[in-house]
Amino acid sequence: MTYCVGLLLDEGLVMLGDTRTNAGFDNISCFSKLQKFHVPGERLMATLTAGNLAISQAVINLIQDGLPDPETGNVETIYTVPTMFRAAALVAEAVRRVHRTHGEAMKQQDVSFDVSIMLGGQIAGRTLRLFHIYAAGNFIEATADTPYLQIGEHKYGKPMLDRAVTRGTSLEEGVKLSLISMDSTLRSNLSVGMPLDLLVYRNDSIDDIVEQRLDEDDAYFAMVRERWSKALVEAHQQIPAPDWLSP
Amino acid sequence: MTYCVGLLLDEGLVMLGDTRTNAGFDNISCFSKLQKFHVPGERLMATLTAGNLAISQAVINLIQDGLPDPETGNVETIYTVPTMFRAAALVAEAVRRVHRTHGEAMKQQDVSFDVSIMLGGQIAGRTLRLFHIYAAGNFIEATADTPYLQIGEHKYGKPMLDRAVTRGTSLEEGVKLSLISMDSTLRSNLSVGMPLDLLVYRNDSIDDIVEQRLDEDDAYFAMVRERWSKALVEAHQQIPAPDWLSP
Numbered sequence: 001m002t003y004c005v006g007l008l009l010d011e012g013l014v015m016l017g018d019t020r021t022n023a024g025f026d027n028i029s030c031f032s033k034l035q036k037f038h039v040p041g042e043r044l045m046a047t048l049t050a051g052n053l054a055i056s057q058a059v060i061n062l063i064q065d066g067l068p069d070p071e072t073g074n075v076e077t078i079y080t081v082p083t084m085f086r087a088a089a090l091v092a093e094a095v096r097r098v099h100r101t102h103g104e105a106m107k108q109q110d111v112s113f114d115v116s117i118m119l120g121g122q123i124a125g126r127t128l129r130l131f132h133i134y135a136a137g138n139f140i141e142a143t144a145d146t147p148y149l150q151i152g153e154h155k156y157g158k159p160m161l162d163r164a165v166t167r168g169t170s171l172e173e174g175v176k177l178s179l180i181s182m183d184s185t186l187r188s189n190l191s192v193g194m195p196l197d198l199l200v201y202r203n204d205s206i207d208d209i210v211e212q213r214l215d216e217d218d219a220y221f222a223m224v225r226e227r228w229s230k231a232l233v234e235a236h237q238q239i240p241a242p243d244w245l246s247p
Numbered sequence: 248m249t250y251c252v253g254l255l256l257d258e259g260l261v262m263l264g265d266t267r268t269n270a271g272f273d274n275i276s277c278f279s280k281l282q283k284f285h286v287p288g289e290r291l292m293a294t295l296t297a298g299n300l301a302i303s304q305a306v307i308n309l310i311q312d313g314l315p316d317p318e319t320g321n322v323e324t325i326y327t328v329p330t331m332f333r334a335a336a337l338v339a340e341a342v343r344r345v346h347r348t349h350g351e352a353m354k355q356q357d358v359s360f361d362v363s364i365m366l367g368g369q370i371a372g373r374t375l376r377l378f379h380i381y382a383a384g385n386f387i388e389a390t391a392d393t394p395y396l397q398i399g400e401h402k403y404g405k406p407m408l409d410r411a412v413t414r415g416t417s418l419e420e421g422v423k424l425s426l427i428s429m430d431s432t433l434r435s436n437l438s439v440g441m442p443l444d445l446l447v448y449r450n451d452s453i454d455d456i457v458e459q460r461l462d463e464d465d466a467y468f469a470m471v472r473e474r475w476s477k478a479l480v481e482a483h484q485q486i487p488a489p490d491w492l493s494p
Contacts, residue, residue: 155402159431163476172488180483184406210492220489229410231482236427239474241419242467245457
C-alpha cells in the first residue's frame with residue numbers, strides 16, 4: 001500500500017509520499033514514489049505513484065523515453081510536452097500502453113491492473129496544475145473547491161485535510177498539514193512506511209524547489225508528531241462534558 | 248454504510264452509532280443501529296449493527312425470540328443467557344441461522360452476506376465485556392491493549408481513537424472521543440448520517456444507563472464539533488515551520 005498527498009495552493013505545490021512497497025506482509029521494500037522532472041528555468045513537474053510498482057515504474061520510464069502524440073505522430077516526453085494538460089495526457093497514454101503490453105498476462109495471473117498517478121507542476125509562464133490519472137487513463141484535476149488530491153490509503157489522513165486545506169493555505173501550513181495527514185496514516189496502516197519524500201514548489205518560480213527525505217530520525221517530523229498528538233489530547237480534554245452525563 | 252464505535256473502559260461502556268441506511272445513493276433511510284436489552288438489576292446488554300439491514304434485523308429478532316443451546320437444547324434468549332460469552336455465542340448462532348435461511352438466495356441475487364455486530368454489556372456480578380461478531384459467526388473481544396471496537400466505515404475515525412483511548416480513559420472523555428471519531432467520519436462519508444444514538448453505561452451499576460439521540464440540532468454535539476475544529480486549526484498553526492523551507 002501507499003499514501004501520497006498533493007496540495008495545489010495559491011502559493012505553490014506540496015507533494016508528499018511514503019516509500020513502502022510490499023508484495024505481501026513478509027516482503028516489504030523501500031522505493032521512492034516521488035519523481036521530479038525539471039528543466040531549469042522552463043518546467044518543473046513531479047509524479048507520485050500508487051499501486052503495482054511494475055506498472056508505475058514502466059509508466060515513469062515511458063513518459064521520459066517518449067510516446068508519439070496520437071494526433072501529430074511527433075514523439076513527446078514529459079520534458080517536451082507544451083502544457084500540463086498534455087503532460088497528464090502523456091501519463092494517461094503511458095498507462096494505457098502498459099495495459100496493452102501487460103494487462104492480459106496480468107489478468108491471467110489474477111493480478112489486478114492497479115495504478116494511480118498524481119502529476120503536478122508548471123511550465124514557465126503557464127498555470128500550476130495538479131492531476132490524478134487513473135488506471136484506465138482517465139484523469140481529474142484539483143480545483144479551488146478541493147485543492148488536494150490523495151492516492152493510495154487515503155481515508156485515515158483525509159479528515160484533517162477536509163477541515164483545514166484551502167487554496168489560500170500557505171506553503172508552510174501545507175507542508176505541516178500534509179505531514180499531519182501522513183502521520184495519521186502511518187499510525188493506522190502498517191503498509192505505509194517511512195522514510196517520506198517531500199517536494200515543495202513555489203508558484204511561478206520554476207527553480208525554487210525544496211526536496212526533503214524525512215527518515216525515522218528526522219527531528220522536524222518527530223516534533224510535528226509529538227506536538228500534534230499533545231495538542232489533540234489537550235483539545236478533547238478541554239471540551240466540556242455533556243450535562244446529561246452524571247459525573 | 249454505517250459507522251459504529253464501542254469503548255470498553257474501566258469506568259464503563261460507551262456505544263455510539265449513526266442511523267443512516269442506504270440501498271444506493273438515492274434511497275436513504277433512518278434506522279437505529281443501537282438496541283438495548285435491559286433486565287433491571289440483572290443485566291444490561293446492547294448491540295450495534297452494520298451491513299445488510301435485513302440480516303441485522305433478523306438477528307436482533309432471533310436473539311430476543313431465542314434459539315436452542317447447541318449442547319443442552321434449552322432455548323436461550325439475550326435476556327436469559329448466563330454469561331456475556333454465551334450472549335456473543337447466541338448472536339453468532341443467530342447470524343449463522345440467518346445465513347442458512349437466506350444466504351443461498353442472497354448469493355443467487357449477487358447480494359453479499361454482509362453483517363457485523365458489536366455486543367457489549369454486563370450481567371450483574373460478572374465482568375463488563377465487548378464483542379465484535381462477524382458474518383461467519385466468529386467473534387473477537389476488546390481487550391486492555393485495544394479497548395475499542397469499530398464496525399462499518401472505520402478508517403476516518405480511527406486515528407483519534409488510536410491516539411487517545413485507553414482502558415483508563417474516563418466515561419466523560421470516552422463520550423467526547425467517540426463523538427469526535429464520529430464527526431470525522433460524518434464529514435468524509437456521506438453514507439454515514441445523523442442522528443446519532445449513544446448509550447453510556449457505568450460499570451457495575453446495571454441500571455445506570457444514559458441513552459441519548461443526538462440530532463442535527465443537538466447543541467452539545469454542535470459545540471464538540473466546533474471546538475474540535477477550532478482546536479485542530481490552532482494546533483497545526485502553532486507548530487513551527489521547518490527551517491528548510493524558505494519563507
